[in-house]
């Protein structure tokens with residue numbers, strides 16, 4: 001295939017990046033009163049204003065041409081139709097099948113996966129109902145009131161962050177606690193806060209081989225037995241979600257308590273599968289289904305909307321524009337909604353684990369930049385810390401602002417202030433403040449000419465900083481599903497343009513292997529001289545600090 005940088009559109013975009021470098025976005029807004037109206041898209045409950053970007057119609061046209069030339073449409077078709085596009089693992093990529101309400105089959109290796117997908121949804125629904133109604137009881141006959149969800153990475157971030165984002169939809173029947181880290185402090189605190197007789201442990205691990213999740217579950221099991229539960233009571237208090245049923249049953253989870261998932265669901269794309277069971281338990285099955293329905297709407301939009309009005313394509317190509325033509329190294333997500341504060345961390349795994357790659361699908365080392373660093377946090381908090389660097393630092397940091405137009409228990413004064421800060425930030429980033437404006441402000445302040453000029457220079461805001469603003473009526477399950485699926489498809493489109501496999505994660509493997517070797521070193525099972533001098537020194541300090549007294 002033709003390399004990204006050999007495409008005619010690349011050449012044209014390189015020229016356009018140079019030719020627009022002298023134009024300020026302010027000038028485009030001044031000369032074209034219809035700019036904001038032209039550069040917005042509304043779909044699946046999301047309104048996206050992308051007019052505050054350093055693009056013209058010509059730039060956008062070339063970006064779409066580039067995306068087409070890189071085969072986005074064919075790859076999209078290949079993904080949705082179940083081809084093994086995860087080439088390094090020989091797997092299909094079908095998280096979209098998990099939210100496929102079209103009634104159409106999705107075939108993997110000659111078999112329609114939809115009956116199994118729908119049966120698992122039924123199982124989630126029935127289990128949720130049995131917990132909420134109190135029909136499923138603990139071993140002493142008490143109803144289940146506490147859920148401890150154990151998992152890490154994609155088996156944690158999605159369930160935790162979606163549950164948090166939909167807090168207003170939480171049902172009262174149970175309280176869900178999430179534990180990911182192998183740091184014993186966390187599981188200790190959570191277990192100390194619950195009564196084992198009314199607690200259900202949901203262990204989520206696609207592979208059923210992740211050290212942190214296995215150890216936390218063993219600790220929970222030991223706690224349960226230590227509190228008075230018996231081995232035969234485990235079935236009432238432990239369920240698992242995994243594609244590795246064999247390992248889960250060997251671990252001691254009753255087969256009827258295992259919720260299946262499949263190898264064609266990537267960990268960071270798995271919240272739509274039974275990995276989402278804690279979401280259903282926390283919010284009720286209908287709200288979990290609402291998330292899936294919203295994502296399905298976004299799937300339809302992504303598959304059918306022309307590139308010019310296709311949200312994932314627009315956001316993806318804008319990201320490529322800044323990453324590859326303006327050397328933007330990061331992208332910031334700024335949810336102006338407290339409950340959505342976890343979204344940057346969610347998209348961080350989704351994007352960085354997917355497109356943090358350096359080799360093309362054909363196995364060649366890329367000579368262009370791929371995935372950016374994703375970061376961010378809730379507004380307005382960031383305005384009083386890191387926004388300074390976005391406004392006046394030396395890097396281009398494209399930003400996605402997001403805001404619900406209405407919030408639960410709305411206090412109108414607070415909400416108007418929140419919105420005005422959000423919009424005000426996008427305005428400040430775009431227009432900046434010129435030296436002349438700053439200089440004029442300092443008139444009559446008793447400064448010498450030299451001091452006035454110097455201070456005006458410090459106060460100057462270059463502006464011309466790109467941002468998208470994403471608005472929605474309120475963050476209901478459907479809207480959140482659409483928002484998350486929009487980012488999934490954005491990442492997909494960028495992966496196709498950059499020619500990488502967005503669905504493997506070999507980079508995390510070495511750390512796991514070495515972590516296990518170091519553990520053997522700490523436990524004295526291997527000689528310390530098998531490690532480098534620095535690691536030896538760290539192990540020895542740790543062993544000394546933890547030596548039996």
Ligand SMILES: O=P(O)(O)OC[C@H]1O[C@H](O)[C@H](O)[C@@H](O)[C@@H]1O
Nearest residue numbers: 153154155205206207210267508
């Ligand atoms: O669900 P599991 O198999 O336990 O995997 C949990 C997580 O661990 C891995 O290291 C991957 O980097 C993640 O993509 C994955 O979601």
